[in-house]
Amino acid sequence: MARPKEFDVEEALDRAMELFRRQGFEGTSMNELQEAMGIGRQSLYDTFGDKKQLFLRSLDRYTARGRETMAAPLFAPDASLPELRRYFEEIVEFLTPRDGNGGCLLAGAIVELGADHPEVASCCRTNQRSLREAIRKALKRAQVDGMIRKEIDCESISLVLMGKLYGMTLLARNGASRAQLRKSVKQLLDMFTS
Amino acid sequence: MARPKEFDVEEALDRAMELFRRQGFEGTSMNELQEAMGIGRQSLYDTFGDKKQLFLRSLDRYTARGRETMAAPLFAPDASLPELRRYFEEIVEFLTPRDGNGGCLLAGAIVELGADHPEVASCCRTNQRSLREAIRKALKRAQVDGMIRKEIDCESISLVLMGKLYGMTLLARNGASRAQLRKSVKQLLDMFTS
DNA sequence: GGAGTTATGGACCGATCGGTCAAGTTAGGA
DNA sequence: TCCTAACTTGACCGATCGGTCCATAACTCC
Numbered sequence: 001m002a003r004p005k006e007f008d009v010e011e012a013l014d015r016a017m018e019l020f021r022r023q024g025f026e027g028t029s030m031n032e033l034q035e036a037m038g039i040g041r042q043s044l045y046d047t048f049g050d051k052k053q054l055f056l057r058s059l060d061r062y063t064a065r066g067r068e069t070m071a072a073p074l075f076a077p078d079a080s081l082p083e084l085r086r087y088f089e090e091i092v093e094f095l096t097p098r099d100g101n102g103g104c105l106l107a108g109a110i111v112e113l114g115a116d117h118p119e120v121a122s123c124c125r126t127n128q129r130s131l132r133e134a135i136r137k138a139l140k141r142a143q144v145d146g147m148i149r150k151e152i153d154c155e156s157i158s159l160v161l162m163g164k165l166y167g168m169t170l171l172a173r174n175g176a177s178r179a180q181l182r183k184s185v186k187q188l189l190d191m192f193t194s
Numbered sequence: 195m196a197r198p199k200e201f202d203v204e205e206a207l208d209r210a211m212e213l214f215r216r217q218g219f220e221g222t223s224m225n226e227l228q229e230a231m232g233i234g235r236q237s238l239y240d241t242f243g244d245k246k247q248l249f250l251r252s253l254d255r256y257t258a259r260g261r262e263t264m265a266a267p268l269f270a271p272d273a274s275l276p277e278l279r280r281y282f283e284e285i286v287e288f289l290t291p292r293d294g295n296g297g298c299l300l301a302g303a304i305v306e307l308g309a310d311h312p313e314v315a316s317c318c319r320t321n322q323r324s325l326r327e328a329i330r331k332a333l334k335r336a337q338v339d340g341m342i343r344k345e346i347d348c349e350s351i352s353l354v355l356m357g358k359l360y361g362m363t364l365l366a367r368n369g370a371s372r373a374q375l376r377k378s379v380k381q382l383l384d385m386f387t388s
Numbered sequence: 389g390g391a392g393t394t395a396t397g398g399a400c401c402g403a404t405c406g407g408t409c410a411a412g413t414t415a416g417g418a
Numbered sequence: 419t420c421c422t423a424a425c426t427t428g429a430c431c432g433a434t435c436g437g438t439c440c441a442t443a444a445c446t447c448c
Contacts, residue, residue: 022309024220024305024306026218026220026221026306027220027306100309101309102309103305103309107305107364108305108306110364110367110368111218111297111301111302111305111306111364111367112218112220112221112302112305112306114367114368115216115294115295115297115367121368121369124368125368125369128368153381156377156378156381157381159365159370159374159377159378160378160381160382162361162365163358163361163362163364163365163378164357164358164361165361166360166361166363166364166365166368167356167357167358167359167360167361167362167364168357168361169360169364170301170304170305170357170360170361170363170364171353171356171357171360173304173305173308173309174304174308174315174318174319174322174360175315175319176353180353183350183353184350184353184354184357187347187350187351187354188354191385191386192385
């Protein structure tokens with residue numbers, strides 16, 4: 001081994017992730033990334049490969065981060081309806097920040113690259129699958145405990161809720177307020193709770 | 195007046211719209227547009243202005259087209275629950291074409307340009323407002339006729355349904371099948387019908 | 389204290405970007 | 419008929435794109 005890196009790889013990746021989240025893939029240039037990450041051109045390419053690889057790593061980090069923070073309680077083995085409600089509440093808050101720079105890297109990735117970048121598409125689908133599964137389990141658990149009506153099909157409702165999450169990212173980007181989103185979440189969730 | 199155009203403006207716009215829908219704003223170059231539209235460079239700029247103006251006109255056309263075709267029955271003065279169901283069914287079909295080139299120009303516009311292009315954002319919001327209003331009226335009418343439970347708040351459910359539409363564009367882009375989307379629509383709509 | 393390895397900074401690459409210029413062509417109106 | 423306004427064509431513009439090369443610096447190991 002020789003000369004150590006002068007920058008923090010994880011931190012640089014966070015900066016890239018944030019820029020991609022706000023501006024999208026095509027909308028962000030390597031020059032902007034380099035500047036935002038605070039590293040030199042060559043260090044960028046040596047460490048992260050080309051732009052697509054950097055985006056993919058940012059996306060991976062983004063989804064992992066989401067699972068570890070906001071979604072963590074939902075992924076807990078005993079997660080139920082309260083955890084689900086709390087998760088949706090956190091998503092609403094995340095999508096409507098004070099500075100107005102809402103926007104979801106995952107949604108951007110699906111729209112912008114989902115059709116022609118297999119690895120990105122794969123990452124997005126994997127994330128959707130695991131999240132949906134966590135939602136389904138939480139719903140089922142809540143149903144067993146009598147918090148959700150018996151006739152509800154948790155499997156298909158989990159897809160409805162995934163769509164709800166995606167839908168909110170666009171509603172938020174299109175001007176919906178935190179209060180509006182919060183209310184729409186409550187309306188939907190109350191609909192199948194008993 | 196002098197020499198007439200050799201190409202059909204509306205048709206050229208359709209081509210541009212289709213390309214933007216599939217590839218997004220940043221993902222589509224003027225060279226590609228020129229080729230797809232089948233016109234010369236200068237004709238393009240003379241007729242449509244710069245890229246942003248061309249995109250805006252494409253977006254306008256896209257939303258207008260949607261209102262005139264799929265959404266037309268929903269906008270009818272006597273639209274009710276059947277029209278609403280039918281509209282969602284048509285959207286599902288639109289989002290899951292045989293060739294796999296699903297994708298919604300409106301969703302792309304919101305994600306890619308909603309944050310930093312006021313005119314595009316304005317167009318997206320106007321479209322959302324009018325569509326949501328049509329949904330709300332149809333819901334209300336269905337409620338008066340006893341097809342929807344009395345305790346339902348049509349105003350806020352209309353936002354839930356707008357979110358559902360947006361959500362489906364991402365679900366479709368992320369691999370959801372026509373059958374899955376259809377089922378999720380049924381699940382949601384059945385939830386507040388009596 | 390070399391020797392070998394990795395990181396850094398900046399110049400540089402061809403390609404492509406959105407957009408324009410100018411010369412030539414085709415029509416309508418006087 | 420001929421003038422002129424509008425359309426077409428293709429070369430061309432500077433800027434920026436993603437990506438690479440190379441000389442130099444900084445570190446570890448022998």
